[in-house]
Amino acid sequence: MRTRKRQTILIAVLFLFVPLTLLGIFTYYPIIRGVVLSFGDYNMFTKKVSWVGLKNYEEIFHNKYFYEALINIFKYLVIVPFIQLTAILTAILVNQNLPGIKFFRTLFYIPVITGSVIVSMTWRWIYNVDGLLNNLLLSIGIIKEPVLWLTDERFALYSVMFVTFWRGIGYYMVIYLAGLQNIPSELYEAARIDGANGRQILTRITLPLLSPTMLFCFTISSLAALKVFEEVFLMTQGGSGTTTMMYLIYDYAFVRFKFGLSTATSVVFSGILIIFTIINFRFFGARGDKR
Amino acid sequence: MKPKKILRIVITYTIMLILALFFTFPFIWVLSTSFKGPGENLFTWPLKLIPKHPTFENYIAVFTKVPMARYFLNTIIITSLGVIFQVVLSALAAYPLARLEWKGKDMVFKFILLPLLIPMEGALIVNFITILKMGLYDSYIAVVLPSSVSIFGIFLMRQHYLSVPAELEDAARIDGCNEFQVFWKITFPLVRPATAALAIFAFTAYWNSLLWPLIVLRTPTKYPIQVGLSQLSSTFEPNFRTASAAMIIAMIPILTFFYFTQRYFIEGYKGAIIE
Numbered sequence A: 001m002r003t004r005k006r007q008t009i010l011i012a013v014l015f016l017f018v019p020l021t022l023l024g025i026f027t028y029y030p031i032i033r034g035v036v037l038s039f040g041d042y043n044m045f046t047k048k049v050s051w052v053g054l055k056n057y058e059e060i061f062h063n064k065y066f067y068e069a070l071i072n073i074f075k076y077l078v079i080v081p082f083i084q085l086t087a088i089l090t091a092i093l094v095n096q097n098l099p100g101i102k103f104f105r106t107l108f109y110i111p112v113i114t115g116s117v118i119v120s121m122t123w124r125w126i127y128n129v130d131g132l133l134n135n136l137l138l139s140i141g142i143i144k145e146p147v148l149w150l151t152d153e154r155f156a157l158y159s160v161m162f163v164t165f166w167r168g169i170g171y172y173m174v175i176y177l178a179g180l181q182n183i184p185s186e187l188y189e190a191a192r193i194d195g196a197n198g199r200q201i202l203t204r205i206t207l208p209l210l211s212p213t214m215l216f217c218f219t220i221s222s223l224a225a226l227k228v229f230e231e232v233f234l235m236t237q238g239g240s241g242t243t244t245m246m247y248l249i250y251d252y253a254f255v256r257f258k259f260g261l262s263t264a265t266s267v268v269f270s271g272i273l274i275i276f277t278i279i280n281f282r283f284f285g286a287r288g289d290k291r
Numbered sequence B: 001m002k003p004k005k006i007l008r009i010v011i012t013y014t015i016m017l018i019l020a021l022f023f024t025f026p027f028i029w030v031l032s033t034s035f036k037g038p039g040e041n042l043f044t045w046p047l048k049l050i051p052k053h054p055t056f057e058n059y060i061a062v063f064t065k066v067p068m069a070r071y072f073l074n075t076i077i078i079t080s081l082g083v084i085f086q087v088v089l090s091a092l093a094a095y096p097l098a099r100l101e102w103k104g105k106d107m108v109f110k111f112i113l114l115p116l117l118i119p120m121e122g123a124l125i126v127n128f129i130t131i132l133k134m135g136l137y138d139s140y141i142a143v144v145l146p147s148s149v150s151i152f153g154i155f156l157m158r159q160h161y162l163s164v165p166a167e168l169e170d171a172a173r174i175d176g177c178n179e180f181q182v183f184w185k186i187t188f189p190l191v192r193p194a195t196a197a198l199a200i201f202a203f204t205a206y207w208n209s210l211l212w213p214l215i216v217l218r219t220p221t222k223y224p225i226q227v228g229l230s231q232l233s234s235t236f237e238p239n240f241r242t243a244s245a246a247m248i249i250a251m252i253p254i255l256t257f258f259y260f261t262q263r264y265f266i267e268g269y270k271g272a273i274i275e
Helices: A002-037 A055-061 A064-076 A079-094 A101-113 A116-126 A132-140 A156-182 A185-193 A198-226 A230-235 A245-255 A259-290 B002-034 B057-065 B068-099 B105-117 B123-133 B140-147 B151-162 B166-174 B179-207 B211-216 B225-235 B240-274
Strands: A040-043 A048-051
Touching (some): A002 B105, A002 B123, A002 B140, A002 B151, A064 A156, A064 A198, A079 A101, A079 A156, A116 A132, A116 B225, A156 A198, A156 A230, A156 B002, A198 A259, A245 A259, A245 B123, A259 B123, B057 B068, B068 B105, B068 B179, B123 B211, B151 B179, B179 B240
């Protein structure tokens, strides 16, 4: 028995040592170091930090782009219910046993799997002055002259948001599909024997049993919306009023090399995310935990 | 009953076709553009999707003007490294957390999950400095190292380890297996399907990763395909035809991959949602 005990400890140490070390260096350390750096200025060439106290925070709170980014990420949340509703309906649609269904699922997943670069390049062409969208709308007569979808401040953010919506549906569709397939088929059979119609099955069985999945998807989808970066980076470079918090963090650090300002922004942003998560849990957590 | 069912199927397929068009029309346009020669106007209206004189010259141009093969090779190296790290480290770390009895187990597990509650978006900057200090800047290993331990992966593997019946392990112990053999011969083979799901998630994540490789790689010949394409968009912007061909080439492997592995995607999420 002693050897068993010793073997157990040995395995625990051996198996966990490397993962925990790496987590320590690249996940835990940055949390602490990030907060510390936000009170300083890191010089990339001398690799020295000079302490500046609260100056970074003062500076970001006086930057109008900070507020623009803050407003934008909350505007971005608007797409969450649209993504989720479309994804649920699509998942129910492709959860049938029909010939060619696998092919259709693949088609719906193309925007997700191709990656943000290709998607954003393609949509930039669609949004072009002489691109598909303008041509289409001009020919139907909805608009009189081409719209600058990505450079006009009135439209740019919404144009980018639409791409996130379009690209997100397939992603959540697959998660809902997994949720739907987790529902035992006996329930449907029993309901059918009891004479339930299609709508009753949907509202009494499918949707209630899908609610843990919905909670999960709404949560990650809203966090993803708040953290949006790639579409903005690839389509507008944060211009024409489309800056977001993640873009600001990136821009400070890797365009202007102001690491202090960047980490200060990220500390504030992390705080916002934590508050958002807590509120989220207060509202929905109790229900989700039980299941 | 019969005609009603037929009607339902017709409606289903109609909706699916409309959705298919909605999700693929940009790519159809890219595909058509990639076969058009310089003589054809791309933006004519009404749209002409079928090229008048289909040509392969854009595809030839991609391979001669852009180091496409090199990008692919880099992507494969980075993706393989990342997948191996994530799968092996998750499979190892999750085992003692799920199946062994030792002091502090719950605490360690909670500690591992902690970053999910404290998001640190500034990790990017600190990790960049760490990579510089480690002398790993501009190397493949720098691309995968910070994300080599996946908390989601550990969580997923732990779920699957927990579902292995204890009787199997006990029987092996009675038969004289030591603790290593119990892991390697009994428990691990039973969770192998879960490692497949995890590998597939990791594969798509690394294949499509953009920002981090862009930050830690400087030499263009080390770029993976996504970073390469994003650079291409600035140099090739006016040349839609070449860029389209490059995009189509970049899409084919990952689409094929998804077509054959979508079952695992769904299975993987099933495992993750239960909790």
